[in-house]
Amino acid sequence: MTELVPLFSASIANAGIDFITPVMKVIDSHWYILGEEVKRFESEFAKYVGVDHCISVANGSDALELALRGLQVKPGDRVVAVANAGFYGSTAIHAVGAVPVYLDVDPDTLTLCPKALAAMIDSKPAVVIVTHLYGQLAGIEELVKIASAAGIPVLEDCAQSHGAQRQGRRAGSFGTVGCFSFYPTKNLGALGDGGAIVTQDTELAERIRQLRQYGWSRKYEVSLGGGRNSRLDEIQAAILRIKLPHLDAWNAQRREIAMRYNSAFAGLEAKLPSSTGEDYVAHLYVLRVANRERFAVALKEKSIATDIHYPIPDHRQPAYVHRDVSLPVTESACETVISLPCFPGMTDQQVQQVIDAVSDYFLKGA
Ligand SMILES: *Cc1c(COP(=O)(O)O)cnc(C)c1O
Numbered sequence: 001m002t003e004l005v006p007l008f009s010a011s012i013a014n015a016g017i018d019f020i021t022p023v024m025k026v027i028d029s030h031w032y033i034l035g036e037e038v039k040r041f042e043s044e045f046a047k048y049v050g051v052d053h054c055i056s057v058a059n060g061s062d063a064l065e066l067a068l069r070g071l072q073v074k075p076g077d078r079v080v081a082v083a084n085a086g087f088y089g090s091t092a093i094h095a096v097g098a099v100p101v102y103l104d105v106d107p108d109t110l111t112l113c114p115k116a117l118a119a120m121i122d123s124k125p126a127v128v129i130v131t132h133l134y135g136q137l138a139g140i141e142e143l144v145k146i147a148s149a150a151g152i153p154v155l156e157d158c159a160q161s162h163g164a165q166r167q168g169r170r171a172g173s174f175g176t177v178g179c180f181s182f183y184p185t186k187n188l189g190a191l192g193d194g195g196a197i198v199t200q201d202t203e204l205a206e207r208i209r210q211l212r213q214y215g216w217s218r219k220y221e222v223s224l225g226g227g228r229n230s231r232l233d234e235i236q237a238a239i240l241r242i243k244l245p246h247l248d249a250w251n252a253q254r255r256e257i258a259m260r261y262n263s264a265f266a267g268l269e270a271k272l273p274s275s276t277g278e279d280y281v282a283h284l285y286v287l288r289v290a291n292r293e294r295f296a297v298a299l300k301e302k303s304i305a306t307d308i309h310y311p312i313p314d315h316r317q318p319a320y321v322h323r324d325v326s327l328p329v330t331e332s333a334c335e336t337v338i339s340l341p342c343f344p345g346m347t348d349q350q351v352q353q354v355i356d357a358v359s360d361y362f363l364k365g366a
Helices: 020-029 036-049 060-070 088-095 114-123 140-149 202-211 234-265 292-301 328-336 348-365
Strands: 053-057 078-081 099-102 127-131 154-157 177-181 195-199 216-218 285-288 337-340
Touching: 020 036, 020 234, 036 053, 036 195, 036 234, 053 060, 053 202, 060 088, 060 154, 060 177, 060 195, 060 202, 078 088, 078 114, 088 099, 088 127, 114 140, 127 140, 140 154, 195 202, 234 285, 234 348, 292 337, 292 348, 328 337
Parallel strands: 078 099, 078 127, 127 154, 154 177
Antiparallel strands: 053 195, 177 195, 285 337
16 A cells, blocks of 8 residues: 555645754743734734735635725725635635625636726725636736725735746735735745734724724724724744744645646646746645546545635625526636645655546546
8 A cells, every 4th residue: 555645734834944952042032912023024024025015814714804994995895806715715705794796717828807806896895806817817916906006995815926026026915905814734834823914005904903803993992993803923933033044945846747738738638727826826726627536536546635715706606696697607617626745845756646546547447
């Protein structure tokens, strides 16, 4: 029996990193919340993304919700989102009492389709959420242009795209505000939950900074409604500071694996990721395959893990059914997408094992 190739391995991805020193530094300081480590991480991450402000929060979902609150989205407002990105944006939209307006995705990148946005922008949604899905930058320049011309802010969901860049600009620096998650499997992951919001807008940054801590303008003075407690703690900030300098190298390793896959799978009956350039940080390597269940079983028989990101489009989730919405590209993608192992530290042999199994399936078994 060959050893299982996992979809992601935290133990391999984190191998060789000294976590004891940063954690002990925080323990010895006896300062656990909103201290020096958080302040330094925020400044280092803002610099990495290429923006002025970073506000760390408890997780990526809070980042999305607090960003919407910071943008002063009100109950009943309409917020544009895609429906193939795991419902995270939708959760934030519902949390602020707004209404999601789902648009279809581009068939190549599976990110928000600029034509679909242009066709509806005159109806004046409150915010446009753009998710850089699987680590692939959306057509963000064009999307921002369309939204800005109508005076509408763009929120980038960068939870899968830390470090993705085009012409020297990184994910999170194109729109009005960018949201990140540091969940352990993300390209930059903590040893627990974490998140951040980045922006160039000083007033927006100040509002979000207040919202993450009870709406306080200063201690015990609640100046902003809708506040709560959502903070990154000092230990996670110290860990993220140790990991951030490795991010570009880890992204390069992920991209290298994606490149090997793409060249090995060219010509097979599968749709491949559209880019392996710097605008793709290979958070997930996703194929589109006609008979997905059979494909998954064939790979499992060869000890290769797969998963589906994501099986149910947002507008078909049982808790929030939108019967009147039809999104052909999104719906077809949800039926055919399947993710293959792709993570930093994955060995050449593991990559080859995946390549052999996929090639075998299509050349012999399909
Ligand atoms: C992981 C993820 C989130 C949510 O982040 P959490 O830290 O788990 O709350 C949001 N959006 C996308 C696209 C994600 O992949």
